[in-house]
Amino acid sequence: MSDRLGLLAMSGKSLIPKYLLQLLNNLFEIERKLIIQGDPANALRNVGRIKEALEQEGLFYEDPMGQDFAETRTDVEASITGSSTDNLKIVEVIKPIIRAGVPSNSLVIQKGIVVVQTKSEGAI
Amino acid sequence: MPSTINFGIDLGTSNSLIAKYSNGTVEVFKNPNGFKETLPSVVGFRNDRILIGDQARTYLQRDPKSVASRFKRKMGTTETFKIKAIAASKTPVELSALILKELKSFVHTGENFEDVVITIPASFDTVQSNATKEAGALAGFKNVILLQEPIAASLAFANKDKGADLKNSQWLVYDLGGGTFDVALVRIIEGELTVIDHEGDNFLGGSDFDAAIIEKLLVPELQKRGRFADLLAQMHSDSGKYNKLWHTLLPLAEAAKVELSTKTSAEIDLGTVSDLKDDDGNSIDSIITLSRSEFEQVIRDPVETTIDRMKRILTRNAIEPRDLKFILVVGGSTFIPYVRKRVEELMGIPVNAGIDPTNAICIGAAYYAGTKLKQVIRTTSPVASKLIVRASFSKVSQDSEETFTAKIEGDVTDLSYRITSGDGSFDSGLKTLASRIVEDLPLRQAAFNEFHLKVFDKQGSPVPIDLGPIQIAQGKYSVVGQMLPDDLSLVKDDLVAKDTRLELLFRKNGVLPAEAKKVVEVSKTIVLGSDDSIRIMVVEGPATRHSSTNKPIGVLSISGKQISKDLFKGTEIDLTFDMSESRDLTVSAFLNGTGQQFSQVFTPKQREVSPQLLASEILHLEEKVQAEFDDATATGDERTAAELGKVLNGVQDLIGMAADLSQDDVTDKKYQLEDRKRKLAQDVHELTSGKRLSMVRVAYEEAKRETADLVMKSGNDREKHQFAEIVSREKSFVNSNSPDKIQIVVDELFRIGFGILMRTPDFLKNIFASLVDRRASMNDEVLASQLIDSGKRAVASDDVEALRTINGRLINLLPAADQASDEMRAFTGII
Numbered sequence: 001m002s003d004r005l006g007l008l009a010m011s012g013k014s015l016i017p018k019y020l021l022q023l024l025n026n027l028f029e030i031e032r033k034l035i036i037q038g039d040p041a042n043a044l045r046n047v048g049r050i051k052e053a054l055e056q057e058g059l060f061y062e063d064p065m066g067q068d069f070a071e072t073r074t075d076v077e078a079s080i081t082g083s084s085t086d087n088l089k090i091v092e093v094i095k096p097i098i099r100a101g102v103p104s105n106s107l108v109i110q111k112g113i114v115v116v117q118t119k120s121e122g123a124i
Numbered sequence: 125m126p127s128t129i130n131f132g133i134d135l136g137t138s139n140s141l142i143a144k145y146s147n148g149t150v151e152v153f154k155n156p157n158g159f160k161e162t163l164p165s166v167v168g169f170r171n172d173r174i175l176i177g178d179q180a181r182t183y184l185q186r187d188p189k190s191v192a193s194r195f196k197r198k199m200g201t202t203e204t205f206k207i208k209a210i211a212a213s214k215t216p217v218e219l220s221a222l223i224l225k226e227l228k229s230f231v232h233t234g235e236n237f238e239d240v241v242i243t244i245p246a247s248f249d250t251v252q253s254n255a256t257k258e259a260g261a262l263a264g265f266k267n268v269i270l271l272q273e274p275i276a277a278s279l280a281f282a283n284k285d286k287g288a289d290l291k292n293s294q295w296l297v298y299d300l301g302g303g304t305f306d307v308a309l310v311r312i313i314e315g316e317l318t319v320i321d322h323e324g325d326n327f328l329g330g331s332d333f334d335a336a337i338i339e340k341l342l343v344p345e346l347q348k349r350g351r352f353a354d355l356l357a358q359m360h361s362d363s364g365k366y367n368k369l370w371h372t373l374l375p376l377a378e379a380a381k382v383e384l385s386t387k388t389s390a391e392i393d394l395g396t397v398s399d400l401k402d403d404d405g406n407s408i409d410s411i412i413t414l415s416r417s418e419f420e421q422v423i424r425d426p427v428e429t430t431i432d433r434m435k436r437i438l439t440r441n442a443i444e445p446r447d448l449k450f451i452l453v454v455g456g457s458t459f460i461p462y463v464r465k466r467v468e469e470l471m472g473i474p475v476n477a478g479i480d481p482t483n484a485i486c487i488g489a490a491y492y493a494g495t496k497l498k499q500v501i502r503t504t505s506p507v508a509s510k511l512i513v514r515a516s517f518s519k520v521s522q523d524s525e526e527t528f529t530a531k532i533e534g535d536v537t538d539l540s541y542r543i544t545s546g547d548g549s550f551d552s553g554l555k556t557l558a559s560r561i562v563e564d565l566p567l568r569q570a571a572f573n574e575f576h577l578k579v580f581d582k583q584g585s586p587v588p589i590d591l592g593p594i595q596i597a598q599g600k601y602s603v604v605g606q607m608l609p610d611d612l613s614l615v616k617d618d619l620v621a622k623d624t625r626l627e628l629l630f631r632k633n634g635v636l637p638a639e640a641k642k643v644v645e646v647s648k649t650i651v652l653g654s655d656d657s658i659r660i661m662v663v664e665g666p667a668t669r670h671s672s673t674n675k676p677i678g679v680l681s682i683s684g685k686q687i688s689k690d691l692f693k694g695t696e697i698d699l700t701f702d703m704s705e706s707r708d709l710t711v712s713a714f715l716n717g718t719g720q721q722f723s724q725v726f727t728p729k730q731r732e733v734s735p736q737l738l739a740s741e742i743l744h745l746e747e748k749v750q751a752e753f754d755d756a757t758a759t760g761d762e763r764t765a766a767e768l769g770k771v772l773n774g775v776q777d778l779i780g781m782a783a784d785l786s787q788d789d790v791t792d793k794k795y796q797l798e799d800r801k802r803k804l805a806q807d808v809h810e811l812t813s814g815k816r817l818s819m820v821r822v823a824y825e826e827a828k829r830e831t832a833d834l835v836m837k838s839g840n841d842r843e844k845h846q847f848a849e850i851v852s853r854e855k856s857f858v859n860s861n862s863p864d865k866i867q868i869v870v871d872e873l874f875r876i877g878f879g880i881l882m883r884t885p886d887f888l889k890n891i892f893a894s895l896v897d898r899r900a901s902m903n904d905e906v907l908a909s910q911l912i913d914s915g916k917r918a919v920a921s922d923d924v925e926a927l928r929t930i931n932g933r934l935i936n937l938l939p940a941a942d943q944a945s946d947e948m949r950a951f952t953g954i955i
Contacts, residue, residue, distance in 0.1 A: 032396040052641055071170050073566070074157050075549035077178055079375075080186045081368040092372050092397065099547070104571040104599075104634065108548035111158055115371045116182075 016059070016109055021098060024054065024061050025110075028096040032063075060103065061096040062112075069116040076112040084118035091117045129239040129269065129496045132489025133227055134276070135220060135256070137196045138302035138329070140165050141486035142227040145494030150487045153230035157548045161483055163226060166193040167219050169209040173553030174540075176226040186362075194303065195219045197326055199259075200252030217259045222554075224263035225584025236585065239267040241493040243276045243485050246308045246322035264583025267499045269492075273299065274308035275317045276488030277454045280479045283491045293449040294320070295476075296434060298467060299485075301455035303329040307434050309441060321441055323433040330381075330457040333423050337377040337414070338370065340422045342392065345412050350402025372397060380414055385459045388416045420462040427463055431470045450476040454484045511536075511579060513591040520597050521567060528594065529562045530577070538582040546574035546593070554580070567598040570638070599636065608634045608707070614699070615661040615671040617647050617955050624951050626674070628667040629701050640701040644954040646717065650691040654684030658691075658953030659737070660699065660711055662726070668864050672745055672805035676798070678726030679734060680711045691717045697954065735794055739782045742801055744951075745808070746775045752812050767811050774804050816863040824858065824866050827873040834880045843876050888927045889919055895934040902937040911937075 031047050054060060069078055069088040075097050080088065091114075098110035132150075134141045139162040143152040152161045158178065168180030168191040175183075184191045189208035195216040198205075204213035224242075231237075244256050253270055260268035274297035282288060294311035308322040343356050358364035359373075376392045383390035394400050394410035401407055438445065451467055451474075458464060458481045468475050479487070512533040517526055528543070539557040543565070544550060552563055557579060567573050575594040579587040613626035629640040650656050659681050665674025684691075695717035702710040712723040749772045756765035781797055828851065835847045850869060857865045881887040892915050902908040911930050918926040 029396050036398055072550055072552050074551045078182045079371040081371045083362040085186045094375055113375050115368055
């Protein structure tokens with residue numbers, strides 16, 4: 001673990017300035033919109049560059065769309081749509097999971113905010 | 125050893141908190157998972173686990189038979205909560221005890237505390253109060269002191285505003301939280317804060333406002349934009365077509381509500397929702413703007429109800445608003461300006477919002493706890509014998525899950541356990557401990573996973589076990605089963621130091637396969653058709669060393685003959701490095717300047733050594749050793765000089781041998797030479813590290829002094845903060861044995877200082893003056909004259925911005941050597 005991660009582990013999210021979290025959340029939204037609506041000018045490349053710059057500082061986000069959700073999973077705050085509570089997976093991501101550190105060794109700094117649904121009904 | 129209780133707990137209907145008083149201040153503890161101060165007062169039972177807080181809240185609506193909430197309001201009654209999942213009932217006391225136990229785990233100071241202050245609503249009678257004490261006892265507290273919430277809030281205020289004179293006054297405490305509303309009349313009687321009267325509403329709070337935003341503002345707006353047969357019903361129903369949209373809108377509505385507290389309009393952006401369509405399948409505009417006045421309309425009625433309740437208390441006690449000192453507001457919903465405004469308008473007296481409404485009650489409880497002495501006599505409790513845990517799991521896995529099993533030796537009666545991950549992504553919840561436990565642990569791909577097993581007794585106190593952290597590395601390894609034996613770095617030019625430096629790509633012991641990306645800048649223009657080239661070199665060895673001491677893995681050369689047009693200095697190259705499981709390295713370069721892509725694969729079996737590169741590296745090394753030798757001799761360090769002399773001879777021999785190598789040598793000779801060069805470079809590195817270390821330490825002290833001076837005189841807040849931050853870290857790098865670590869800090873200090881100087885008029889004027897002195901040597905006389913004239917005017921009018929620009933342009937007119945643009949010295953061509 002780098003020094004920075006150690007410091008974070010001890011005092012929690014208070015060391016990450018709010019504006020950086022806002023930056024990452026908005027970057028995630030930009031990325032999602034470009035993917036959904038199309039990207040004729042290859043703005044995704046610039047998004048990728050910003051992500052890399054932040055990753056160098058030990059900050060990155062993850063999009064958990066489509067992943068399984070279990071009651072033991074605490075890196076997201078979920079609300080359940082549909083009537084079943086079993087076999088859930090993530091069907092909407094409102095805020096991504098933000099982690100600090102390097103991909104192979106990191107800490108959850110912001111829990112993702114997601115909507116989950118049982119796999120047998122609803123959207124794939 | 126503190127003899128006061130110090131710990132205070134706000135056991136709320138919707139949320140609970142815990143804080144500690146210490147030396148005049150209060151710290152509200154955060155949940156180690158998620159770092160929030162508030163713990164939702166929700167307990168869930170699923171699959172043999174007890175989930176507490178956010179984890180349980182997820183299932184509150186969908187699994188109401190197995191998730192309990194709002195049990196505070198049932199305290200002291202005989203009502204129980206039937207829990208389907210465990211086919212048993214739980215009392216409100218038992219559920220509250222679980223919340224209290226969970227709050228205990230927020231305390232990171234390592235102490236075991238048995239006395240606590242817990243807050244209760246003003247409306248609680250004796251039976252309800254006793255139930256609260258019972259919950260505390262179940263949670264392991266031997267001494268529970270109760271405190272009424274309005275008093276707690278008042279104490280938080282009194283401690284914040286120490287100058288407030290509250291003698292002989294009375295005031296209202298208005299508490300509008302997430303799910304409940306309470307108002308109380310507080311008076312000082314015989315020096316004691318006392319609740320005289322109170323009113324409340326158990327089903328009115330901020331969460332109602334969120335739903336109201338959706339129902340009254342968003343739904344009508346969506347219905348204007350598309351065709352919806354039955355939008356609201358379809359949103360509310362579990363199996364409704366738009367139920368997912370309801371859940372998506374809730375957090376967005378809450379965020380908008382919060383934003384409207386500081387702005388007069390907020391936007392809800394549904395642009396990231398992938399399937400925002402109406403009944404006919406048409407897309408709808410995804411941005412909805414809400415105005416503060418619209419929101420205020422929506423919450424008008426519920427807020428009026430709260431005002432009515434306040435008026436009732438006044439009437440009942442024959443008091444006029446002017447008889448009150450102020451109205452203290454607590455509860456998250458009192459952030460809403462409209463709430464405060466209405467209260468002020470109708471009461472005609474000021475609202476006091478000086479305390480943080482979300483944790484005021486908890487903070488007040490802690491202050492109170494700081495004035496109460498502990499009562500528990502420390503009996504030497506028998507030291508719980510450590511449980512022996514025989515755990516079984518793989519330390520290395522290629523799967524997405526690892527089954528953890530353990531045999532427990534010892535008495536497991538009434539004990540429970542919990543496994544959490546170090547990164548905050550997994551929590552097994554509380555489970556009953558048996559002599560054998562099994563748990564599936566989800567693993568993060570290509571990462572180091574760490575879990576912790578904790579055991580608790582009936583009261584939620586930790587039981588010691590002899591098991592360290594559970595560490596599992598996930599990732600695919602090569603067939604041979606090796607990880608990266610050492611750091612892998614990219615070599616870049618360091619134009620200032622006239623040398624090269626390493627930039628880490630992959631860390632030692634890293635898990636494979638792995639990918640690294642870097643963007644670099646071209647440091648010298650490569651002309652189309654020339655023999656000039658840039659070299660993308662990757663070396664293996666500690667990243668803190670130097671390219672000459674490390675082993676070359678491969679070089680991707682791109683020459684003027686390969687490019688499609690001139691590759692200009694300053695353009696960017698996107699580099700991707702892909703390391704396969706078998707340690708094959710693919711280096712790809714995309715030249716933004718020409719639009720070309722180059723790529724090459726380097727296998728570990730086949731080391732690339734280019735004789736030409738080797739020869740120039742050896743020459744470079746020779747210069748370096750000569751310089752160090754001269755320096756050691758000059759400073760009288762005979763021993764080092766002698767050793768360096770030997771190294772110098774060795775290098776000079778190599779020069780001869782390298783000269784004999786032909787460009788396309790196929791023998792092993794070049795590898796041998798390369799090995800010897802590396803060994804000699806390492807020797808120099810060792811011999812001079814001591815010297816470099818003391819030199820750079822001195823440089824640091826100097827830089828610190830100079831920068832301190834500048835920062836103090838003319839630094840802005842950010843620079844002051846940066847400087848203070850560096851100095852606070854001093855011990856960690858000054859005492860390290862890495863000159864490079866210290867050098868990085870010296871460079872940082874220099875940058876801060878330089879930034880300040882560049883704003884300082886005198887500094888810029890001096891530079892200008894020295895440039896004027898050198899006008900004769902400048903390349904473009906006419907332009908130089910013009911710039912100098914403008915510069916003089918800028919100096920006269922103290923125009924810092926203009927002077928900075930003019931200085932820059934004058935510098936560009938100086939002959940190439942003075943610009944310190946070491947294009948000739950560039951080694952790799954990339955920075």
